[in-house]
Amino acid sequence: MSPVERPSRRIVADPDTVERDLTRLVLTVVELVRQLVERQCVRRMEQGDLTDDQIETLGVTLMRLEEAMGDLCDRFGLTPQDLNLDLGPLGTLLPTND
Amino acid sequence: MPEGTYLYAVARDVLSQCPDGVADLPVRTISGGPGLVAYVSTVPLDRFGEQPLRRSLEDMDWVAETARAHHRVVDAVAAATATAPVRLVTVYDGDGPVRDLLDRRGQDFLRVLDHVTGRREWGVKAYAVASADGADGQDEPAAATPHAGRPGTAYLQRRRANLRGREQIRRQALQRADHIHRALSALSVAGCRHRAQDPSLSGRHDWMLLNGAYLVDDKREDEFAELARDLGGDGVELRVTGPWAPYSFTVMETR
Numbered sequence: 001m002s003p004v005e006r007p008s009r010r011i012v013a014d015p016d017t018v019e020r021d022l023t024r025l026v027l028t029v030v031e032l033v034r035q036l037v038e039r040q041c042v043r044r045m046e047q048g049d050l051t052d053d054q055i056e057t058l059g060v061t062l063m064r065l066e067e068a069m070g071d072l073c074d075r076f077g078l079t080p081q082d083l084n085l086d087l088g089p090l091g092t093l094l095p096t097n098d
Numbered sequence: 099m100p101e102g103t104y105l106y107a108v109a110r111d112v113l114s115q116c117p118d119g120v121a122d123l124p125v126r127t128i129s130g131g132p133g134l135v136a137y138v139s140t141v142p143l144d145r146f147g148e149q150p151l152r153r154s155l156e157d158m159d160w161v162a163e164t165a166r167a168h169h170r171v172v173d174a175v176a177a178a179t180a181t182a183p184v185r186l187v188t189v190y191d192g193d194g195p196v197r198d199l200l201d202r203r204g205q206d207f208l209r210v211l212d213h214v215t216g217r218r219e220w221g222v223k224a225y226a227v228a229s230a231d232g233a234d235g236q237d238e239p240a241a242a243t244p245h246a247g248r249p250g251t252a253y254l255q256r257r258r259a260n261l262r263g264r265e266q267i268r269r270q271a272l273q274r275a276d277h278i279h280r281a282l283s284a285l286s287v288a289g290c291r292h293r294a295q296d297p298s299l300s301g302r303h304d305w306m307l308l309n310g311a312y313l314v315d316d317k318r319e320d321e322f323a324e325l326a327r328d329l330g331g332d333g334v335e336l337r338v339t340g341p342w343a344p345y346s347f348t349v350m351e352t353r
Contacts, residue, residue, distance in 0.1 A: 042258045052251070059250025062257075 023076045028083045031069060038062050099142050103128075103190045106137040106171045107343075108200070108207050111179040120167045120187075121145065128193055131200030134207055137175055138196060146189045155187070169343075176343035180215040182207055183343050210348045217287055217313050218341035222326055223295075224278055224308035225335045226271050271334070275307035278329045278336070285322050286312040290346050307334065311346035 014021075041058050044050050050058070073079065104120060112135050116125045119139040128136040144150060154160045165186055172183040190196050200207070245252040283289030294306040314322045323338060330336035 038254075038257055039261065041254060042261060045254055045258065052248075055254060056248050056250040059248075059252070059254040061250070063250060063253040 020076055020078075023072075024078055024082055027069065027072060027076075027078065031083045034062070034065050034069065099144060100147075101140050101192070102143045102146050103193050103196050104139045104141045104146060105184045105188045105190060105196060105199075106139075106168060107175050107181050107183045108134055108136050108211075109175055109179050109181045110134060110211060113175060113178055117170050117174050118167070119171045120164050122167075125171055128196050128200070130197040131204030132208060134200045134204060136196050136200060137171060138193070141189060143189075146187070151187060151189070172343045172345075180211045181343055182210045182214070182348040183345050213287075214313065214344040214348060216316050217344070218316065218319070219344040219346055220312050220314055220319075220322060220338060220340035221342060222278075222282055222308065222310045222312065223306060223337045223339070224275055224310075224330075225302070225304040225337070226267075226307055227304055227333060227335045271305070271307050274334055278334070279308055279310050281325060281329055282310060282312050282322070285318060285325055286314050288313040288347055292346070304335070311342075313344055313347045 041050075041055075041062065045055055073083070104123075106119060106125065110133055112127050112129070116137065119125045120141065121139075123139040123141060125137055125139050128138055130136070145154070154164075168186050172181065175181045176183070190199075245255065279289065279291060289310060289312045292309045292311060294309050297303045297306075312322070319341075326336050326338045
């Protein structure tokens, strides 16, 4: 990891950091998809077109995915903020925890 | 070496003194049109021509330094007289085209200068700050969950409350920003909203709800500052900057 400050949303293909940067890119995409699926689940749960068992199964799956994301982030020294995407006028993908 | 003419601003009066401009070059004036004065520097085209500029504009240090010099000149002129600033790095092929511009667009410049005479621009930025009652404390206590033994369902319920809370906070904050902008605009001659600043540039990570610019009569500046103070609080922090040269209200196509 480079101690040098650099724009947080830029992927730098530097040989020393390429592994971490690529990991960050991949995890960001996975996290984006996970968030979308989660929102879709919440929406369908609110509409009532899921059975209780389906809700439970989806909930457990998403929860485990979240845990797995946390583990991967730890292993590569990333914080949830590193995976945040700025969606411009839509705000950021994840809540900024200031 | 071929030279160009870099234009900073147009005004009606000649200043007796003016700070140096971009690349530490001296600033001079060109008179023309219906009593107008253009503030310019002679610049080498090997640095300020179209091709070199394209490269230089990607160099943030160069841009920052050039912008500082540009604003230094504009601010000096604006402090003394009504001024129509021109966009950063507007370079003409010599003085002829600048005189031509003053002739051709003279009435437009006069209209803009009349509009900003006796008025100054103030910036107001509104940030959402975490309120004391913990607006993001959406995590319900685990004991209260009615889904004991169904951890997946409990998880989704928690996420639902969280997303809803966020959405609600977002909507309230946007309404608040609209309200602030309307109130400030009502006290101003003109108001406009700019895009929220990128946190990596502003160095501040709170959510910027409003990045407004307001053209305010000199006589009403105190009133404006007081209103801006009153509109803040309750989870929103207002920051007033200025006075600025009226950048937001004088942009006209100079080509």
